[in-house]
Amino acid sequence: MIELPDVERMIERIAGYTTGKTISIIRIDDPAVASIERDIVENHLENHAVDSVERHGRYVVLRFRSDYSLMFDMGDDGLLRLESQTAPPTDRTRIRFQFAAGRELRFSSSGSQGTVQAVAGSEFNEKGALQSLGVDPLSDDLTLARFEALAEGNARSSVKGFLLNQKAIAGIGNDYADEICFQAGVRPDRRVGQLEPAHLDRLHRYLRRVLRRATLHWSAAHSDPGWLINSRSSGGACPRCRHELTSVRVTGRKTVLCPRCQRAA
Numbered sequence: 001m002i003e004l005p006d007v008e009r010m011i012e013r014i015a016g017y018t019t020g021k022t023i024s025i026i027r028i029d030d031p032a033v034a035s036i037e038r039d040i041v042e043n044h045l046e047n048h049a050v051d052s053v054e055r056h057g058r059y060v061v062l063r064f065r066s067d068y069s070l071m072f073d074m075g076d077d078g079l080l081r082l083e084s085q086t087a088p089p090t091d092r093t094r095i096r097f098q099f100a101a102g103r104e105l106r107f108s109s110s111g112s113q114g115t116v117q118a119v120a121g122s123e124f125n126e127k128g129a130l131q132s133l134g135v136d137p138l139s140d141d142l143t144l145a146r147f148e149a150l151a152e153g154n155a156r157s158s159v160k161g162f163l164l165n166q167k168a169i170a171g172i173g174n175d176y177a178d179e180i181c182f183q184a185g186v187r188p189d190r191r192v193g194q195l196e197p198a199h200l201d202r203l204h205r206y207l208r209r210v211l212r213r214a215t216l217h218w219s220a221a222h223s224d225p226g227w228l229i230n231s232r233s234s235g236g237a238c239p240r241c242r243h244e245l246t247s248v249r250v251t252g253r254k255t256v257l258c259p260r261c262q263r264a265a
């Protein structure tokens with residue numbers, strides 16, 4: 001599942017090349033995923049430059065200098081990548097953006113995963129799909145006070161359900177939700193309303209710490225023997241206390257935890 005740090009890395013790889021460059025041709029390979037009207041493609045996207053590439057939660061927004069934006073919902077396995085124009089598209093390729101400068105930006109995904117939508121500039125701010133999206137966990141907007149207020153609104157939810165609620169906090173998926181709970185020492189299956197203020201404070205702190213590290217130091221984080229994410233697939237022992245890890249289902253999702261380290265609440 002695509003999570004915030006994955007999207008952030010994707011953007012880092014494409015932003016330098018795409019920003020300020022003009023897209024000459026757009027080829028839609030899968031109209032079911034990329035349903036953009038021909039009129040918008042021809043008049044507002046083709047022959048216009050990309051103004052910026054932004055991330056909102058797990059969405060990627062490609063802003064054009066025409067006052068139109070393309071919004072990519074990455075689904076579970078969406079990928080935005082720069083490729084050579086001569087590379088043949090695959091059965092995962094959904095839409096291709098050919099730059100006048102020579103390379104091609106491609107969005108690919110499996111099955112019917114992901115969507116690409118065109119949004120006019122004014123709509124983008126007022127009633128775009130991102131309007132219902134929660135606060136970005138890496139932005140300064142997610143203060144402890146804001147986090148506590150969101151927790152209050154999700155008091156009946158499990159801690160994991162709260163972290164996965166994209167309308168509260170945008171961008172956290174299954175693996176990082178478990179990692180945040182593990183690092184904070186909080187059980188993901190506890191009710192949010194049962195947490196002490198000190199537990200909420202720890203969750204808030206580790207939420208930002210885990211996501212920031214996974215974003216800025218992805219390789220180090222993903223080879224850190226102290227991180228749950230690196231031993232969750234193999235099962236086995238807790239990276240911290242060597243107690244056997246437990247796998248349960250919370251909000252229908254596979255959830256890995258250490259019953260000894262995660263006792264808070």
Ligand SMILES: [Zn+2]
Nearest residue numbers: 238241258261
């Ligand atoms: Zn442990």
